[in-house]
Amino acid sequence: MKQLIAAAVVFIAIWLFLLAAKRKLAKLGVDVQPLVLMVPIGSLKAMMSKAKxxxxxxxxxxxAPHVALASGAxxxxxxxxxxxxxxxxxxAKAPAKAxxxxxxxxxxxxxxxxEGVVSIAIAAIVHELMHGLVATGLGVKVRSAGLALLxxxxxxxxxxDEEEMKLLPPKSRAKIVSAGSLGNYITAGFFLLFLVSFFGLLVSQPSGVLVESVVGGAPAEVAGLKAPCVILYLNNTRVRTIHQLYTYLSATKPGDLLLLRTTRGDFLVKLGKHxxxxxxxxxxxxxxxxDYYSPTIKALDKASLHWLWHKLEIYSIWILAINVGIALVNSLPIPPLDGWLLIDCLTEALQSKSPRKGKAVKLLKISLAALSIALLSINVAAAVARLIRW
Incomplete structure (x- = not known):
């Protein structure tokens, strides 16, 4: 709790300093708003303009529009x-079953x-860059591009350039507004492929339980156990998951002898009192x-590298999950999300061809927005309540 309070104090102090220096930073082209910092980068803008x-x-x-529509549904x-x-x-005044x-x-x-900051950052950067690249591919000028801090x-x-975007046909604008979510799905697909090919995730079982550190003076240290290592067996019982480890240890008592078979060797541990x-x-x-998954290339599965591979696995899982989550939510037909802008483009395209169909789609758009807002609000409220209780 003390660390959380200290972090909050530092966070507030930094943002108060940035807001106080707003005018000076503006002279350098840096835009500071409450909890939003935008730094224009010329090289990023130049990259956006590359034709290839x-x-x-x-x-x-x-x-992209087809993927976004399916994603919203x-x-x-x-x-x-x-x-x-x-x-x-x-x-019923009872806990929800789901x-x-x-x-x-x-x-x-x-x-x-x-992991959260890195994953959200990657998802946000990919999302925005994909919008910009598709816009420039369609001949729309990018007025500014850079890094931000939210x-x-x-x-x-x-x-x-919004004026140039307005001149594009609705189908072209639909590609721009739905490109961000597609970029997130492509990123998620890349990391899924990496996890399956490099760690065997989804196609193989976990390898064991990673020991990150050993408590000083505890039975494991007395027995000579060193971290990082992966626990493979407890006595003669194969242990692949954290659940299996806890299940086995729940039946042990102080004074029991436990043979730990790990990637650093075997260690006989006399259990202490919990x-x-x-x-x-x-x-x-x-x-x-x-749970720990060993690299599929066995030559890389060394005890000294366990921590590195495990961190790589964890970060990849979070990046995959956050990209999919952001792509899904952004595809909802709720203002000002991309899903709403996409349906706006489709409505305009239909109205130009058939005013009757356009009116029907417009009514459907409003209905979907109302439904999506209601469903999302219920789930968000429940998630916030759960977070507060936690």
Whole structure:
């Protein structure tokens, strides 16, 4: 709690300093608003203007509107069941049978701090750059581009010329507004491919439980155990997951002898008394909260590199999950999200061809927006309530 308060004080102090220096920073081209800092970068703007990158993004963006529409429909479907269960729980004054379908992304509170900041930053930067590249591919001038800071989250921003965008046909604008989510899905696909090919995730079982550190003076240190290492067996029982480790240790008692078979060798540990559960045996190790997957290239699976591979695995999982989540939510037909802008473009295209169909689609658009806002609000409210209770 003290660390959290100290971090909050530092955070507030930094932002008060930035706001106080707003005029001086403006002379350098830096725009400071409450919890938003934007730094223009000429080289990033120049990159946006490169014809080859713009054409490549444009060729990929042909499927972007279709992907975004499907994504919005999937997101609405995901939100429906938890919303019904949450409402039933409120009526019955009982806990909901289903968890909220959304999670409030607060690095350091609801998600890990560093992994959360890095994952959200990558997702935000990819999203904005994809918008900019497709815009330039369609001949729209980018007035400014650079890096941004949203509270504590690094991001990017791209400011295309809105007047030039208005001159584009609706189908072209649809490609621009839906390109961000497509960029997130491409990023998620890349990391999924990496996780499957390099770690065997989804196609193989976890390898064991990673020991991050050993408690000083604890039974594990007395036995000679050193971190990082991966626990493979407890006595003769194969241990692949954290759940299996806890299940086995729950049946042990102080004084029991436990043979730990690890990637650093075998260690005979005489269990001590658990500080919180006196009747349970205590090893004295700090383990990772995530199951460990060994690299598929066995030559790389060395004890000294366990920590590196495990961190790479964890970051990849978070980057994948955050990119998919942001792409899904951004595809909802809610102002000012990309999903709403996309349906706006489609409505305009239909109205130019058939005014009757255009009016019907406009009514459908408003109905979908109302439904999406209601479903998202229910899930967000439940997620916030859960976070406060936690």
């Amino acid at each position: 990158l713009g054409k490549l993004a444009l060729s990929v963006s042909a499927i 999937v997101c609405i479907a995901i939100l429906v069941k938890p919303s019904i269960e949450i409402i039933r729980g409120l009526i 968890s909220p379908a959304v999670q409030i992304l607060v690095p350091g509170v609801s998600i890990p701090l560093v 509270a504590i989250i690094p991001a990017a921003y791209v400011d295309p 500080p919180n559960l006196p009747d349970r045996g205590f090893i004295g190790i700090v383990i990772s909260p995530y």
